[in-house]
Amino acid sequence: xxxxxxxxSWVICKSGTSVKIECRSLxxxxxTMFWYRQFPKQSLMLMATSNEGSKATYxxxxxKDKFLINHASLTLSTLTVTSAHPEDSSFYIxxxxxxxxxxxxxxxxxxxxxVV
Amino acid sequence: EDKVVQSPLSLVVHEGDTVTLxxxxxxxxxxxxxxxxxxxxxxxFLFMLTSSGIxxxxxxxxxxxxKKELFSIxxxxxxxxxxxxxxxxxxxxxxxxxxxxGGGTRLMVKP
Numbered sequence: 001x002x003x004x005x006x007x008x009s010w011v012i013c014k015s016g017t018s019v020k021i022e023c024r025s026l027x028x029x030x031x032t033m034f035w036y037r038q039f040p041k042q043s044l045m046l047m048a049t050s051n052e053g054s055k056a057t058y059x060x061x062x063x064k065d066k067f068l069i070n071h072a073s074l075t076l077s078t079l080t081v082t083s084a085h086p087e088d089s090s091f092y093i094x095x096x097x098x099x100x101x102x103x104x105x106x107x108x109x110x111x112x113x114x115v116v
Numbered sequence: 117e118d119k120v121v122q123s124p125l126s127l128v129v130h131e132g133d134t135v136t137l138x139x140x141x142x143x144x145x146x147x148x149x150x151x152x153x154x155x156x157x158x159x160x161f162l163f164m165l166t167s168s169g170i171x172x173x174x175x176x177x178x179x180x181x182x183k184k185e186l187f188s189i190x191x192x193x194x195x196x197x198x199x200x201x202x203x204x205x206x207x208x209x210x211x212x213x214x215x216x217x218g219g220g221t222r223l224m225v226k227p
Contacts (some may be wrong), residue, residue: 001197006158012149017117034214034215042219042220043204043217043218043219043220044159044204044206044215044216044217045217046214046216046217048216062223093158093159095215104150104161104206104208105150105161105164106161107158107159107160107161108158109157109158110157
């Protein structure tokens with residue numbers, strides 16, 4: 001079955017630094033990737049939709065300059081949390097969709113970010 | 117604005133019980149509804165429902181969609197402790213492929 005790999009699984013960083021999270025589709029080409037954020041005991045909130053070769057579409061309230069998304073190839077999208085602050089601490093999850101495939105079927109393992 | 121609401125918020129049952137989880141939605145240009153199980157990490161896909169009235173089954177889990185009343189249910193029969201998780205439903209539109217998630221139902225199955 002299709003696999004989406006997300007890296008790192010967890011990261012601790014200092015306030016003010018930037019963190020990059022990678023999302024890879026391992027055995028299919030992902031034309032679209034989605035980035036979600038999940039707070040403890042809450043559901044997934046869509047942050048942005050990333051399309052290969054074009055700018056990401058951000059949801060209302062998500063700062064595009066803070067959460068930089070790059071979908072440079074059909075198998076890789078990255079989310080960079082810039083100048084991280086403790087309130088950015090959260091669980092970040094990506095989802096990938098292949099052309100004509102089932103949207104939402106494949107999620108990465110998630111990345112738990114803790115900013116100290 | 118699209119909205120997906122799940123109930124109950126949480127549920128505690130004993131092994132062997134049957135549970136029904138509910139998901140209602142108000143989504144523009146609705147296409148399908150998806151169910152997930154989330155344990156400690158990312159959600160695991162369970163079902164996708166597109167047509168009304170057709171039950172999907174996988175082992176002890178089953179789900180059905182009612183597009184007239186705008187809801188879906190997820191049934192788990194003969195529950196086991198391994199079923200303890202958060203169950204999420206999400207609605208997807210025809211355009212844009214955006215998933216709108218419900219708040220989840222936290223299920224705990226006690227031995």
